[in-house]
Amino acid sequence: MATLSVTSAPQSAAAGLRNDLIAAAVIAVVGAIGYFVFPDDLAFLIRVIGLAFLVISLDLVTGYCGVATLGHAALFGVGAYAAGNVCLAGVTDPILMLLTGVIAGTATGLMSGLLVTRFRGLPQLVLSIAFGQLVAALANKLSSITGGSDGLAGIAPGPVFGVFNFDMFGRTGYIFSVIVLLVTMVTLLRFSRSPFALMCRAIKDDTLRARMIGVAVYPRLVVMYCVAGAVAGLGGALTAINTGVVGLDSVGFERSAEALIMLILGGAGNLWGALIGAILFELFHHYVSAASPFHWMILIGLLLIVVVLFFPKGLVNEVTRRIGDLRQRRAAR
Amino acid sequence: MQTLLGILPDALAYGMVLFTISIGLSIMMGLMRVVNLAHGAFAMIGGYLASFALTSLGVSYPIAILIAVIGTVIVSVPFEFLLYRRIYRRSDELTQILLTIGITFFIVGIANYIFGPTSKPIPLPDLLKGPFDLGLRMIPAHRLFVIGCGVVTAVALWLLIEKTEFGVRLRAAVDNGDMAEALGIRTQIVYSATFALAVGLAAFGGVVGAELLPVEPYYALRYMVTFLVVVSVGGAGSVTGAMAASLLLGLADTTGKYLAPEFGEFFFYVAVIVIVYVFPHGLFGKAH
Numbered sequence: 150m151a152t153l154s155v156t157s158a159p160q161s162a163a164a165g166l167r168n169d170l171i172a173a174a175v176i177a178v179v180g181a182i183g184y185f186v187f188p189d190d191l192a193f194l195i196r197v198i199g200l201a202f203l204v205i206s207l208d209l210v211t212g213y214c215g216v217a218t219l220g221h222a223a224l225f226g227v228g229a230y231a232a233g234n235v236c237l238a239g240v241t242d243p244i245l246m247l248l249t250g251v252i253a254g255t256a257t258g259l260m261s262g263l264l265v266t267r268f269r270g271l272p273q274l275v276l277s278i279a280f281g282q283l284v285a286a287l288a289n290k291l292s293s294i295t296g297g298s299d300g301l302a303g304i305a306p307g308p309v310f311g312v313f314n315f316d317m318f319g320r321t322g323y324i325f326s327v328i329v330l331l332v333t334m335v336t337l338l339r340f341s342r343s344p345f346a347l348m349c350r351a352i353k354d355d356t357l358r359a360r361m362i363g364v365a366v367y368p369r370l371v372v373m374y375c376v377a378g379a380v381a382g383l384g385g386a387l388t389a390i391n392t393g394v395v396g397l398d399s400v401g402f403e404r405s406a407e408a409l410i411m412l413i414l415g416g417a418g419n420l421w422g423a424l425i426g427a428i429l430f431e432l433f434h435h436y437v438s439a440a441s442p443f444h445w446m447i448l449i450g451l452l453l454i455v456v457v458l459f460f461p462k463g464l465v466n467e468v469t470r471r472i473g474d475l476r477q478r479r480a481a482r
Numbered sequence: 483m484q485t486l487l488g489i490l491p492d493a494l495a496y497g498m499v500l501f502t503i504s505i506g507l508s509i510m511m512g513l514m515r516v517v518n519l520a521h522g523a524f525a526m527i528g529g530y531l532a533s534f535a536l537t538s539l540g541v542s543y544p545i546a547i548l549i550a551v552i553g554t555v556i557v558s559v560p561f562e563f564l565l566y567r568r569i570y571r572r573s574d575e576l577t578q579i580l581l582t583i584g585i586t587f588f589i590v591g592i593a594n595y596i597f598g599p600t601s602k603p604i605p606l607p608d609l610l611k612g613p614f615d616l617g618l619r620m621i622p623a624h625r626l627f628v629i630g631c632g633v634v635t636a637v638a639l640w641l642l643i644e645k646t647e648f649g650v651r652l653r654a655a656v657d658n659g660d661m662a663e664a665l666g667i668r669t670q671i672v673y674s675a676t677f678a679l680a681v682g683l684a685a686f687g688g689v690v691g692a693e694l695l696p697v698e699p700y701y702a703l704r705y706m707v708t709f710l711v712v713v714s715v716g717g718a719g720s721v722t723g724a725m726a727a728s729l730l731l732g733l734a735d736t737t738g739k740y741l742a743p744e745f746g747e748f749f750f751y752v753a754v755i756v757i758v759y760v761f762p763h764g765l766f767g768k769a770h
Contacts, residue, residue, distance in 0.1 A: 217575045219707070264755065271517060272762035274575055275714040278707045279754040286748040402707065406583060413580050443594040443699075450588030454565065457581045 165342060169335050176334055180327035184320075191319035193435060195391045198326040201427040202384020203404070204411045205337065205420055209377040211409070212417035213346060214370055215353035216266060217274050219405050220281020221381065223261060226288060226400025228254035228382025229389040233301045234294055236389070241307035243325065247386045254382015255375050257284070262374025266367060269356070278402070285400045300396035304389055315390075322391040329387055333380065337420055340376070349373050350418075410449070414456055416463020425465050489733075489740050495625040497732025498632030499694050503687030504712040505639060505724045506680030512719015513656050513676050514570040519582040520561075521684055522705040523589040528554045528685025529697030530593055533602035543607040547689050554685035555678050561585060562677045570673055571659060586702050594699045601698035604689060624693050631690045632728075635683065639721050652676060656719060715757050717767020726765050730757075 183194050203225045210216045231253030232246040240246065265277045288295045295301055308314045313321045340346055352359045352366050360366055389395050398404060407430070415426020433452075438445040460467045507521040532550035535541050541549065565585065569578050610627050613620040643649040654662040655672050663669045688697065695705060716727030731750060738749030757765065 211576070215576075217579060219579070264759070267759075268762050270575060271511075271714055271718065272758050274517065274579070275711055275758050276755060278711065279751045279758070282707070282747060283751040283755065286745065286751065290744050290748065403703070409580065410583065413576075417576075443591045443599065445591070446587045447591030447595065450584045450586070450591060453580055453584030453587065457577055457584065458565075458568065461577065 165339065169338060172338055173331055173335050176327065176331045180324075180331070183327075184323060188318075191323045193431075195319055195322050195326050196388070197428055197431045198330050199384050199388035199391065200408070200411070200431060201330065201424050202333070202387065203381050203408045204415070204423040204427040205334070206377040206381035206384065207408050207412050208417060208420060208423035209337075209380065210262075210370075210374055211412060212419065212423070213341070213349045213353060214266075214373050216277075216370065216374075217270075218265060218277035219274060219402065219409065220261070220265075220277040220279070220284075221377075221408055222400050222402070222404035223281045223284035224254050224257045224378045224381035225385040225388075225404070226395070227257040227284065228385030229395040229399050230288065230295050230301060230385075231382070232386035232389040233304045233395045236304045236306055237301075241305065242311075243306045243309050243390050246306060246390055247329065247383055250382040250384075250386020250389070251379045252382070254378040254380070254385065256378070257382070258375045258378015259371065261378070262371040266370035266374060281400070281402060281405050285397065285402065288397055288400045295395070295397075298397055300394050301389075302394045304393045304395070306390045319391065326387055326391060329383070333383065334420065334424070337380070341420060345369070345372075410453055412463075413453070414464055416466035419463070419466055422463050422465035426463065429464070485740065489736055491621045491625050491629075492740075493733040493736035494729070495628045495732075496694055496736055497729040498629045499687060499691030500708070500712050500732055501632050501687075501725055501728035502628075502635050502691060503684050504709045504716075504728060505635065505721060506683035506687075507709050508713045508716060508718055508720065508724040509639075509652075510676060510680040511713055513652060514566075514673055515718075516566065516569055516571075517575050517578045517582070517710065518566075519579060519706050519710060520585040520589065520702070521680070521709050523586045523702035524554055524558055524681045525684040525688030525691075525705070525709075526593065526697060526701040527557055527589065528688035529604065529692055529701065530597055530602055531685070532689040532692075533604050533697060534597070536605055537603065543610075546604075547686065550689045551682045551685045555682050558678070558681040562674060566677060567670075567673075583706075586706060590699065590702050599699045601696060604692040604697060606693070628690055628694070631686075632725075635686075636721060636725055643721065648672075648675070711754050713764075715754060715761075715764055717761075717764025719768075720764070720766040723764050723766030727757075 184191070187194060203221065206224065207218070207221045210218060210221070228250035232250040235249045236246055240249070261277070261280050264280055265273055267273075268276065289297060291297075292299075306315060309321065309325055313325070315321045315325075348359070348364055349369060352364060352369065356366060385395075385399060388399065411426040411430040412423055413426070414430055415424065416422030433449070434445065437448055456464065462470070503521070503525050507518055510516060510518060510521075528550040531553040532546045535546040535549045536543070539549075565581060569581060606624055610624045612623055614623040614626055643652060651662070651667045651672050654665070654667055655669050659669055662672075688695075688701075695701070698704075712727050712731055713724065715731060716723030716725070731753060734753040735747070735750040738745060738747075742749070761767075
């Protein structure tokens with residue numbers, strides 16, 4: 150636990166702005182490539198973006214705060230159900246639906262955070278599982294607001310800003326999703342450099358030391374959980390807007406476990422790692438699972454074992470470390 | 483009263499199945515501090531092997547149990563040797579969770595690749611099929627058998643841990659692994675033996691509990707967290723704790739299903755949250 154994960158000192162304002170612009174440009178360019186190269190797979194890409202929010206949200210609590218959780222999908226699912234319900238109640242504006250998802254996610258994050266971050270280790274893990282399962286059981290049974298096992302269907306959002314209608318090919322949905330992702334990502338990248346987030350990293354690296362220098366650990370973790378809940382709820386609402394249905398799978402244990410796998414594949418403690426992990430996992434899933442669901446399980450199991458044993462910091466962090474090494478060697482020469 | 487009499491045998495039987503499977507995990511977590519989410523996968527392997535032995539080889543029920551337990555332990559050896567050994571006592575939870583989720587996925591995939599994606603019947607012998615007259619009411623003989631298995635397992639483990647040389651070594655390693663090693667206890671061997679014991683118990687519980695937790699392709703995923711939850715509620719490493727937690731959670735779950743079936747697992751997890759929140763180290767656990 151003594152290894153420090155903070156490698157860079159807080160940057161100057163100008164450098165921060167430059168990084169934000171680069172990040173925005175990268176997401177915009179990759180989004181455009183997706184739009185023009187895979188025009189027939191936009192539904193799949195939208196699904197990936199929705200899940201990416203869940204993984205990024207998980208990164209905020211797992212990667213930045215060191216909270217081991219297997220119940221994170223609850224935050225995502227509640228956001229999705231909330232957005233679906235306000236839409237069915239007549240509030241069809243997508244922006245308002247997203248806002249509802251954010252509020253619902255934050256509230257769920259608050260409850261979950263109060264419960265989960267109180268402990269460390271096994272009790273923490275079990276409480277996170279129990280919270281997730283509790284929400285899943287409720288979603289299954291409160292069929293008047295969740296549609297039960299049939300799912301909440303018939304969500305028909307209105308046009309974005311009253312102008313851009315959602316079309317059946319998912320073009321509007323895709324562009325809308327990319328823009329929301331871009332805004333969220335840039336905001337979170339800024340947030341991740343804030344003193345607050347850096348202090349969360351300190352808590353992760355050495356809770357005792359953080360407490361000794363006067364950090365109020367529990368309240369900070371709860372606040373971070375609320376932020377994560379907002380991001381996950383946003384993703385849930387976005388998925389509800391785009392697909393028009395919310396199923397039980399959006400709160401299920403499998404979703405939580407998959408999100409954790411995606412995060413570890415990409416690399417925890419790095420928002421880009423979370424994003425890339427989600428994309429890699431879903432691409433892999435898309436192609437292998439089409440062949441056979443059980444081959445998929447064998448392969449993902451093996452991949453997970455290999456990553457955990459040989460690249461414990463995740464693929465993205467591994468690649469950036471290698472590039473860093475290479476640069477240093479070149480500079481030394 | 484009638485409802486109570488109906489619930490109790492079922493709750494007791496379900497609790498005993500939970501105990502038989504979870505106790506192995508509990509001992510393993512108490513000693514090696516491994517959060518092993520793949521424990522259910524080993525129970526599933528036991529179920530698959532027993533089903534194969536009964537339906538394809540046509541052996542008798544006790545022999546099938548024996549084949550399942552020994553077979554599962556043999557299958558688990560490479561996992562222990564190559565993977566689990568790396569995470570005993572030293573890794574953080576996240577690494578352990580992910581590695582064991584990976585192992586679970588791998589085992590589920592392989593099991594279905596070999597045996598096909600159908601649920602596996604474990605036919606009971608005639609002796610256990612019928613009802614049994616308790617005097618008060620009839621209950622299925624199998625329920626009694628499962629309860630008996632749970633009690634025998636608990637007593638045998640208590641004897642093993644409290645009264646044998648191996649138990650002494652095991653308790654020494656639990657209390658202070660480094661000191662035990664310094665005193666000449668080969669802790670690696672104790673760990674491996676405990677792992678084999680845990681896996682064997684999982685397989686045993688998987689077979690005898692198949693009536694209540696049916697063996698099917700996603701068994702390992704479906705019950706992945708159930709066993710972990712039982713251990714956490716009872717306190718890792720405690721036989722008494724695992725028994726108390728199994729019976730309590732078995733009761734909560736069965737009562738909930740009888741009285742409010744529409745809420746399914748709701749009561750189970752409410753009970754879990756309350757207990758873990760009040761006793762973070764479990765009912766009978768010790769802080770490490």
